[in-house]
Amino acid sequence: MAVTVTGQPNQTIAINGGTITINAQTTSGSGNQGEISVAGLLIALQGCATGPIGFARAGISFTGTPPPPPADTDKRLAAGRR
Numbered sequence: 001m002a003v004t005v006t007g008q009p010n011q012t013i014a015i016n017g018g019t020i021t022i023n024a025q026t027t028s029g030s031g032n033q034g035e036i037s038v039a040g041l042l043i044a045l046q047g048c049a050t051g052p053i054g055f056a057r058a059g060i061s062f063t064g065t066p067p068p069p070p071a072d073t074d075k076r077l078a079a080g081r082r
Contacts, residue, residue, distance in 0.1 A: 018045040024052065033061035 003013055009025040024042035028035050040054030 018043065018048075020044075032063065033059065035059040 003022075005011065005022055007023065009023050011022040013020045013022065021042040021044070022040070024039040026037045035057065036059075037055070037057045039052030039056075042050065042052050044050040
């Protein structure tokens with residue numbers, strides 16, 4: 001089966017007995033902390049196992065008031081998704 005990789009987060013492909021997620025991403029944040037987890041591939045087999053291939057996690061926490069985002073944040077984020 002040929003698959004066109006879009007580059008978008010969480011592109012899911014159905015396979016016999018499960019799914020493969022390309023660029024699997026989860027984020028969380030609360031108050032003064034945040035985290036993102038990314039897997040190049042996330043393979044989930046029904047009734048069996050789920051596991052990542054190429055996994056990374058990053059987190060940040062701070063004290064005080066966070067600075068405002070740069071004015072061109074939306075433009076830079078959009079450019080990174082091309």
